[in-house]
Amino acid sequence: MGYEAKFKVWRGDLDGGGLHDFTVEVNEGEVVLDIIHRLQATQAPDLAVRWNCKAGKCGSCSAEVNGRPRLLCMTRMSTFTEDEVVTVTPLRTFPVIRDLVTDVSFNYEKAREIPSFTPPMDLKPGDYRMQQADVERSQEFRKCIECFLCQNTCHVVRDHEENKESFAGPRYLMRIAELEMHPLDVADRRELAQGEAGLGMCNITKCCTEVCPEHIKITDNALIPLKERVVDRKYDPLVWLGNKLFRR
Ligand code: SF4
Ligand code: F3S
Ligand code: FES
Numbered sequence: 001m002g003y004e005a006k007f008k009v010w011r012g013d014l015d016g017g018g019l020h021d022f023t024v025e026v027n028e029g030e031v032v033l034d035i036i037h038r039l040q041a042t043q044a045p046d047l048a049v050r051w052n053c054k055a056g057k058c059g060s061c062s063a064e065v066n067g068r069p070r071l072l073c074m075t076r077m078s079t080f081t082e083d084e085v086v087t088v089t090p091l092r093t094f095p096v097i098r099d100l101v102t103d104v105s106f107n108y109e110k111a112r113e114i115p116s117f118t119p120p121m122d123l124k125p126g127d128y129r130m131q132q133a134d135v136e137r138s139q140e141f142r143k144c145i146e147c148f149l150c151q152n153t154c155h156v157v158r159d160h161e162e163n164k165e166s167f168a169g170p171r172y173l174m175r176i177a178e179l180e181m182h183p184l185d186v187a188d189r190r191e192l193a194q195g196e197a198g199l200g201m202c203n204i205t206k207c208c209t210e211v212c213p214e215h216i217k218i219t220d221n222a223l224i225p226l227k228e229r230v231v232d233r234k235y236d237p238l239v240w241l242g243n244k245l246f247r248r
Contacts, residue, residue: 134182
C-alpha cells in the first residue's frame with residue numbers, strides 16, 4: 001500500500017541553500033532514490049542528484065539520509081516509519097555543486113598521488129604467481145565502488161577542511177595497504193603512507209568501516225595492518241629487508 005511521506009531535501013549551491021519541504025507518494029519496495037526521482041518528475045524538475053546504476057554498484061548516489069551517509073539507491077523506504085520525516089542532504093565533507101551533487105575531486109587527487117602497481121622488472125607475463133590468501137585480500141579491497149562514503153565519514157576530514165591536504169582518507173590508505181601487502185609489488189610505500197597520506201592521523205575509530213556499502217573491513221584488514229607494517233619498518237630495518245626478500 002502506498003502512502004504520502006514527508007521529505008526535507010537540501011537545495012542550493014556553494015553560495016548557500018536550505019532544506020525544502022515536500023510531501024510525496026511512496027509505494028511498496030521503493031528506495032530513497034525512487035522518491036527523489038518522483039520529486040524531479042512531479043515537483044522539482046531541476047533538482048540535481050547524481051546516480052547511474054540504481055543497483056549499489058556505481059557509487060554515484062552517495063548522500064546523507066537523516067544525517068547518515070548512505071547510497072540513495074540502497075536505502076529502502078521501509079527503513080523509516082510512515083510518519084517519519086526523511087531528510088536528504090549532500091555529502092558534508094565535499095563542496096556542494098548543486099542540491100545533492102557534490103564535487104568529489106578531492107578523492108581523485110588523492111588517488112593520483114599513489115604510484116601504481118610495480119612488479120619486479122624481471123617478472124614476465126605468465127610468471128605472476130600468488131598465494132590464494134593474497135588473492136583474497138586484494139579481492140576484498142577491490143570490491144570498492146568508490147562511493148566515497150568512507151571518505152565523507154572519517155572525522156579527520158569531515159569537519160576539518162585544513163586536514164584534507166595531509167590526509168588521503170580511508171579509501172586511499174586502503175589502496176596503499178593493498179599495494180604494500182601485494183606479494184608481487186616491489187615499491188616501498190612506507191614513506192608515502194606515513195608522510196603525504198597521513199596514516200598517523202587515523203586513530204582507528206572505524207566509522208569508515210561502518211558506512212561501507214561493500215562491507216569491506218577497511219580498518220581491520222587495511223589500516224591496522226598498514227600501521228603495523230609502517231611501524232615495523234620504521235623501527236626494524238631487518239623486518240623491512242625480510243619483507244622485501246620474502247615478499248610477505
Ligand atoms: Fe565506498 Fe567502501 Fe570504497 Fe569507501 S571503501 S569508497 S565506503 S565502497
Ligand atoms: Fe578515519 Fe577510518 Fe581511521 S574513520 S580515523 S580512517 S579508522
Ligand atoms: Fe549506482 Fe546508487 S545509483 S550506487
